[in-house]
Amino acid sequence: MIQMQDAAFGYGRDPILSAVSLRLAPGSFHFLTGPSGAGKTTFLKLCYGELVATSGAVAIFGQDAGALDRDRIAQMRERIGVVHQDCEFLDHLPIRDNIALPLTVSGRDGPAQDANLDELIAWVGLSARAHARPPELSGGERQRAALARAIIMDPDLILADEPTGNVDWDMSLRLLQLLCELNKMGKTVLIATHDMALIRAAKAQVQARVLRLAGGRINAAGADL
Numbered sequence: 001m002i003q004m005q006d007a008a009f010g011y012g013r014d015p016i017l018s019a020v021s022l023r024l025a026p027g028s029f030h031f032l033t034g035p036s037g038a039g040k041t042t043f044l045k046l047c048y049g050e051l052v053a054t055s056g057a058v059a060i061f062g063q064d065a066g067a068l069d070r071d072r073i074a075q076m077r078e079r080i081g082v083v084h085q086d087c088e089f090l091d092h093l094p095i096r097d098n099i100a101l102p103l104t105v106s107g108r109d110g111p112a113q114d115a116n117l118d119e120l121i122a123w124v125g126l127s128a129r130a131h132a133r134p135p136e137l138s139g140g141e142r143q144r145a146a147l148a149r150a151i152i153m154d155p156d157l158i159l160a161d162e163p164t165g166n167v168d169w170d171m172s173l174r175l176l177q178l179l180c181e182l183n184k185m186g187k188t189v190l191i192a193t194h195d196m197a198l199i200r201a202a203k204a205q206v207q208a209r210v211l212r213l214a215g216g217r218i219n220a221a222g223a224d225l
Ligand SMILES: Nc1ncnc2c1ncn2[C@@H]1O[C@H](COP(=O)(O)OP(=O)(O)OP(=O)(O)O)[C@@H](O)[C@H]1O
Pocket: 011, 012, 016, 034, 035, 036, 037, 038, 039, 040, 041, 042, 043
């Protein structure tokens, strides 16, 4: 899915990531952890082609991310569902339309998709809130809506940046359970999180590995949970 070889990245002169080598195999489940500012979001951006490594190689679905033009990057991104840290929505649209936005933008919306959309909204437990506007949702509802939006295009790879950042423990477990179910359906999952309790809670549900990011390097040999 993702392969990095000596990948490095810096926004300015100082490197944020240096000499990162790892492989995310299809169907795997990884946590990415590390101190605040270590570069977890930056790493995720390299994984979905938002940023390009300043040196080294990043292959996404076997393709060299540094060599892809915009159209190819856009095509590749359709296979990647991203749950962003900030969970931003279009506030003037009902949450159902926000979740459907990737379908709309890619011209794949329409009656044929309505049943799938409603099934997905039910799966994340938002059927009763489908017509609410984003500002009316709780933190946990927003996080679940962000997850639904990330997977509406049926991606192969799910990248979630602090998906339990603003929710209580019960909701964190519910979100974790959804991500574990997606992994059991065959999706590759990578979750960036500070929450060690969440990582421990995953142990009962999936075989996950922990990647620790510190000093610009990733310890990819992290033990199984
Ligand atoms: N667009 C940018 N321009 C310049 N510096 C940036 C930019 N985005 C992030 N940084 C810096 O890069 C470093 C890594 O940021 P990043 O958001 O990847 O860390 P993180 O591990 O995800 O942090 P957190 O856990 O706090 O979300 C930080 O020092 C941050 O200030």
